[in-house]
Amino acid sequence: MLDYKKEKLLLKASNINLKYDTRQILRDVNFEIFNVTRPDVIQGQVISLIGRSGIGKTQLFKILSGLIQPTSGTVLIGEEQRPVVAGEVGVIPQNYILFKHRTIYNNLKIGLANSGRKLSENEAKDIIEDHAKQFDLQDHLKKFPAQLSGGQRQRVSILQQVLTGNKFILLDEPFSGLDPIVKDKVDELLMKVSHLNEENTLIIVSHDIINTLALSDTAFILAQEPGKEGATITEVVDLMAMGYAWRPGIKADHTFLDLVLNIKSKL
Ligand SMILES: Nc1ncnc2c1ncn2[C@@H]1O[C@H](COP(=O)(O)OP(=O)(O)O)[C@@H](O)[C@H]1O
Ligand SMILES: [Mg+2]
Incomplete structure (x- = not known):
């Protein structure tokens, strides 16, 4: 049991x-x-x-x-x-909407900014890079959403919500x-x-x-x-x-x- x-x-x-x-x-x-x-x-x-x-x-x-x-x-x-x-x-709609003119890094940064935590540029970078590694997104941070597969976009969308702290x-x-x-x-x-x-x-x-x-x-x-x-x-x-x-x-x-x-x- x-x-x-x-x-x-x-x-x-x-x-x-x-x-x-x-x-x-x-x-x-x-x-x-x-x-x-x-x-x-x-x-x-x-x-x-x-x-x-x-x-x-x-x-x-x-x-x-x-x-x-x-x-x-x-x-x-x-x-x-x-x-x-x-x-x-945190909401992950069926078509996981990301900001298409921003890089994956900047999309994730928006999630972190929504957490309300006061972070320096470097602290934010460490948190984003560390999470990106855990979610197998470290090689995609400089890309734009259209350059990722559906599965990868979904991971970004989920990570974005995780970073908000909801x-x-x-x-x-x-x-x-x-x-x-x-x-x-x-x-x-x-x-x-x-x-x-x-x-x-x-x-x-x-x-x-x-x-x-x-x-x-x-x-x-x-x-x-x-x-x-x-x-x-x-x-x-x-x-x-x-x-x-x-x-x-x-x-x-x-x-x-x-x-x-x-x-x-x-x-
Ligand atoms: N804004 C709306 N006005 C009227 N009917 C709607 C509206 N949005 C959804 N519906 C209806 O509500 C029902 C349930 O839709 P939905 O929740 O999208 O189903 P599911 O997600 O389970 O596939 C559908 O019959 C749909 O046509
Ligand atoms: Mg539905």
């Missing part, structure tokens, strides 16, 4: 409803994220919201990051449980458009981000069940209930209790693959 404890509440989404005109997109979405601690391991949380295309994941992503307001309901974050405000959570980082479909080998690298990278700080919380919104579940400690399934309009959380998958969390290579475990198939059948 895995040794872990669920401690204080980090995020609470309550009764979230979203309507566009009369069309209900999200209905009574409720979930909570707790700080999970493990003895002798510094590790944050990795939560996923899984659902089929078109179900409302990106809308929920925007609500969780404070970019749009729900029709009703609240998202409270942090120990103080205050309403989320745009800019307080504890919550939301990712919309981080596996889409990547080939299987690069997907495995994204796994590794996100685990690395998670290990940087005990309270780092990654929230992954995705329809890629296997890659997302393999990384997560908890997954919320977003689906429609029969006869009801709008998507809601229909199931909570506690991968810690099931013994699947924090296990590299879990994608090859056949009982885990059964779980993936089972979830697929319910989307």
Whole structure:
């Protein structure tokens, strides 16, 4: 059995409803994220919201990051449980937008500047170069975004958010458009981000069940209930209790693959 404890509440989404005109997109979405601690391991949380295309994941992503307001309901974050405000959570949208006329170094510098830390030019340079090495971007700092592959741009975008110091980082479909080998690298990278700080919380919104579940400690399934309009959380998958969390290579475990198939059948 895995040794872990669920401690204080980090995020609470309550009764979230979203309507566009009369069309209900999200209905009574409720979930909570707790700080999970493990003895002798510094590790944050990795939560996923899984659902089929078109179900409302990106809308929920925007609500969780404070970019749009729900029709009703609240998202409270942090120990103080205050309403989320745009800019307080790191956001990695599906098309990872970078400043295209700035070098990778300068894109990363913008992330660091947003952390509000007072740093000299040299201190900033050390931090950026050190992180670039950890994220395998050291050879690309002088390039412009258009000169990088999709996977590399995504790493820059993730690192940019890490450098802001935001504890919550939301990712919309981080596996889409990547080939299987690069997907495995994204796994590794996100685990690395998670290990940087005990309270780092990654929230992954995705329809890629296997890659997302393999990384997560908890997954919320977003689906429609029969006869009801709008998507809601229909199931909570506690991968810690099931013994699947924090296990590299879990994608090859056949009982885990059964779980993936089972979830697929319910989307
Ligand atoms: N601004 C909008 N006005 C009206 N409907 C919208 C708007 N944005 C998204 N939708 C609808 O909300 C639904 C959910 O979209 P989305 O959250 O992007 O799905 P997913 O990310 O799960 O693929 C879709 O049917 C989409 O057409
Ligand atoms: Mg989407």
